[in-house]
Amino acid sequence: MSKYYYLNFFLILSFIPSLLLSCSRKVVDIEKEGPASDDPIAPGYTLQSSMQGASSLIDKDYSQIHTYMKQYGWDYSEHPNSSDLDHNDGIHCMNVYDETLKQYVFKFMIHVNLFLDGDRGKLEDRQRNEMKSQTSGSWYKMNGNWNERQWLEWKFNIPKGFRPSTSFCHIHQLKAQEGNNGAPIITITLRGNNDGTNRRVQVIHTGDVSSTNKGTIVDNIPMEEFEDEWVQVQEEVHYTHNGFFRIKITRIRDNKVLIDYSIDNIDLWRKGATNIRNKFGIYRSYGKTLSDPNDRPNNGIKDESLYLGDFYIYEKNTNPNPQPHE
DSSP, X not given: OOHHHXXXXXXXXXXXXXXXXXXXXXXXXXXXXXXXXXXXXXXXOEEEEEEXXXXXXXXXXXXXXXXXXXXXXXXXXXXXXXXXXXXXXXXXXXXXXXXXXXXXXXEEEEOOSSSOOOBTTBOSSEEEEEEEEOOSGGXXXXXXXXXXXXXXXXXXXXXXXXXXXXXXXXXXXXXXXXXXXSSOSEEEEEEOOTTSOSOEEEEEEOOSSGGGOOEEEEEEEEGGGTBTOEEEEEEEEEOSTTEEEEEEEEETTTTEEEEEEEEEEEOOOXXXXXXXXXXXXXXXXXXXXXXXXXXXXXXXXXXXXEEEEXXXXXXXXXXXXXXOBO
């Protein structure tokens, strides 16, 4: 065997450590960036529950929709039908068949005229028509518990011409059930000016204390990109005071990614909370405080609807027996 063979052999051996180091750096980079796939199973998540609409809910009232949702871990208890002091005889949620998704979906409705919807019997400054994950012990797996990681998937469709309130108009919330549970931790918010211009989609973060607020972390996504379109939402959340949050929203028709944002070291917990529930629907301000329940907002908001469907909740690092945590 020639000396050149040995020389080449030892040169190759000397190169291997640097090659391995280069590969290891790449693996670390990939892990830091998060999973390469949009499939939650790939990074180790496990499905906890899922829910779609159903033909059996056609022409059913709010109590029957509530009963249906409960078997999958959600409920429908925060809406104008929940109080005799509110628009109790109105229709605020129904199931309809959607030709794009080829499935039944939930249609949520909120009213300004001829009847004014309120917030569970209160006609003061806001309207609420929302579904939420249950908070009973048997359904803790639906919520974010301390140090858990959750992956939420769902779809929504904003009808064309939706007019957001100038104050707040949330269509999704991650909100503590206990402890410091005033403001939601994360919202998807629709925003617009008084004259109906600059309608846009925002993602907003509110920390446990003011010093941890990130504020509006996504802004200026034109609402026109969403109107009359189904979009797929994916959220990945690590529920701690120095957690991780990622949101990706993709328009289904053409697979256009409308939002893809992630952030580390973000406060995703509330002191004293046991779990963080997920909420969906329409929760908006009138834009002013009503002195007379027969009064009407004068900022241009109108009757609106929102379509929701195809809910999935995945978890890893599950906390099966959550306790109040600071």
